[in-house]
Amino acid sequence: MAKAKLKREVILALREYFLWLSILSILPSMMSPTTADPSYYYAGYAFKNKEWLAPWGTTAEIYAVNTNVPAGHLYAEWITIILSYYYKYWIQLGYLKTYTYTEPWFYWETYDSSGQHRTYVIGSTIPGHTYTFIIVHATKTDLRLWDLVIREGANTIWSGEVSVNPYEPKDHRAFVETTTTAICITGSHFSELRYFDGRSWPYWYTHVKIADLPYYVVEVSHHEFYANGGG
Amino acid sequence: MVRVLPLIVRILIFASAFSTTVIFAMLVFWPCGLEYYVAPFSINPGDFYGAGCREVSLDEFVKVVSEAGRTIYLPSKLPRGLKLTTIYFKDGPFIAIFVYGAEGNKDYKTAELCIEISPSGLPPSSLAQLKSISPDYDYVLEINKWLVRVKKDAYIGSEELRRKYGRDRAPLAEAWIEGFNYLIGSPILTAEELLQLIQSMKPIAQSPL
Numbered sequence: 001m002a003k004a005k006l007k008r009e010v011i012l013a014l015r016e017y018f019l020w021l022s023i024l025s026i027l028p029s030m031m032s033p034t035t036a037d038p039s040y041y042y043a044g045y046a047f048k049n050k051e052w053l054a055p056w057g058t059t060a061e062i063y064a065v066n067t068n069v070p071a072g073h074l075y076a077e078w079i080t081i082i083l084s085y086y087y088k089y090w091i092q093l094g095y096l097k098t099y100t101y102t103e104p105w106f107y108w109e110t111y112d113s114s115g116q117h118r119t120y121v122i123g124s125t126i127p128g129h130t131y132t133f134i135i136v137h138a139t140k141t142d143l144r145l146w147d148l149v150i151r152e153g154a155n156t157i158w159s160g161e162v163s164v165n166p167y168e169p170k171d172h173r174a175f176v177e178t179t180t181t182a183i184c185i186t187g188s189h190f191s192e193l194r195y196f197d198g199r200s201w202p203y204w205y206t207h208v209k210i211a212d213l214p215y216y217v218v219e220v221s222h223h224e225f226y227a228n229g230g231g
Numbered sequence: 232m233v234r235v236l237p238l239i240v241r242i243l244i245f246a247s248a249f250s251t252t253v254i255f256a257m258l259v260f261w262p263c264g265l266e267y268y269v270a271p272f273s274i275n276p277g278d279f280y281g282a283g284c285r286e287v288s289l290d291e292f293v294k295v296v297s298e299a300g301r302t303i304y305l306p307s308k309l310p311r312g313l314k315l316t317t318i319y320f321k322d323g324p325f326i327a328i329f330v331y332g333a334e335g336n337k338d339y340k341t342a343e344l345c346i347e348i349s350p351s352g353l354p355p356s357s358l359a360q361l362k363s364i365s366p367d368y369d370y371v372l373e374i375n376k377w378l379v380r381v382k383k384d385a386y387i388g389s390e391e392l393r394r395k396y397g398r399d400r401a402p403l404a405e406a407w408i409e410g411f412n413y414l415i416g417s418p419i420l421t422a423e424e425l426l427q428l429i430q431s432m433k434p435i436a437q438s439p440l
Binding site for chain 2: 039040050053080085087090096111113119121139141175
């Protein structure tokens with residue numbers, strides 16, 4: 001009798017456990033940050049150069065802006081090295097804010113032939129601070145390796161190494177990106193845009209301005225701009 | 232008679248189910264320990280059209296390349312009725328995208344075959360080095376003394392290509408020819424067809440395509 005009662009209670013307990021498990025398992029997908037709309041809007045500079053080769057490194061100082069993000073959307077401010085335009089491979093470093101965050105977070109992202117589309121958030125920014133983002137080839141025997149560095153002033157906040165294939169740079173970009181024009185990016189500021197020529201880091205000395213309406217770019221120089229609008 | 236478990240047992244059951252869910256979520260979203268993995272949404276660096284490229288004729292492109300004292304190679308044989316539809320070119324840094332299609336599609340984002348050509352700043356020094364950095368490639372070899380590698384199922388990052396061809400993997404070939412890097416991708420061709428295509432490459436002035 002007692003054995004049968006115990007058996008019934010175990011079955012009841014298991015049933016309740018799996019019931020809770022199925023209810024709770026819905027939560028992560030509800031909390032997961034996804035975009036509702038695949039549209040992208042840009043404001044910033046594409047790299048323009050008189051050199052034959054794409055440089056093997058790029059860097060910029062980016063002011064951390066904290067602005068409102070509607071549900072299902074995000075904005076990001078980044079530097080990128082393009083590895084392929086057709087299949088779309090790249091290395092990207094910057095900060096982003098999705099509607100689930102209260103402040104922008106640093107991240108890095110790579111797309112390459114391995115299929116490892118990776119986006120990693122690596123700590124939060126302090127809005128109002130300016131950070132230096134650096135992507136530079138590691139120049140090691142393993143040609144796939146690139147170094148990523150985030151600094152504030154002289155302090156290195158984070159550094160890491162990523163491996164990509166194909167590994168040769170095709171182009172560079174520095175942009176504010178949003179997934180809806182309802183996001184106001186006013187105050188965005190990129191400065192100290194430089195490229196790596198193999199020995200030193202000269203300034204970008206020409207550029208292509210890109211701004212999707214309602215966003216606009218205020219050009220200060222080839223290596224500095226403000227991006228405003230939206231909202 | 233409805234049997235109900237004691238409250239303390241029910242709380243324990245909820246706690247264990249909650250812990251299981253949290254542990255599972257952490258394993259999925261924190262695969263690298265301290266870094267928070269957020270792959271479900273996509274950031275996009277923009278396209279070639281917005282990078283200051285222009286559409287050029289083959290004659291114009293040949294002129295630019297020959298003035299620089301360089302030689303570009305293009306396939307002399309193309310499978311499946313493919314033809315060169317257009318060329319997008321950006322100088323400084325030099326990038327050319329050759330677009331091929333069987334039905335005249337000129338949009339590189341959805342083309343059936345694209346060849347991206349850019350000067351190579353750091354080519355592999357030998358076949359051995361190329362092999363060492365290509366562990367997941369299916370062919371790593373020399374063709375016409377050029378270093379070549381092909382991956383049968385390279386990931387397609389482009390949403391436009393994935394949508395049009397209904398797949399997220401396709402062959403990708405890479406060749407280093409006389410100072411240039413050639414990235415050759417096609418969602419409709421096989422890896423072996425890409426190898427044959429590279430084998431047929433000839434200096435641009437001699438290419439009938």
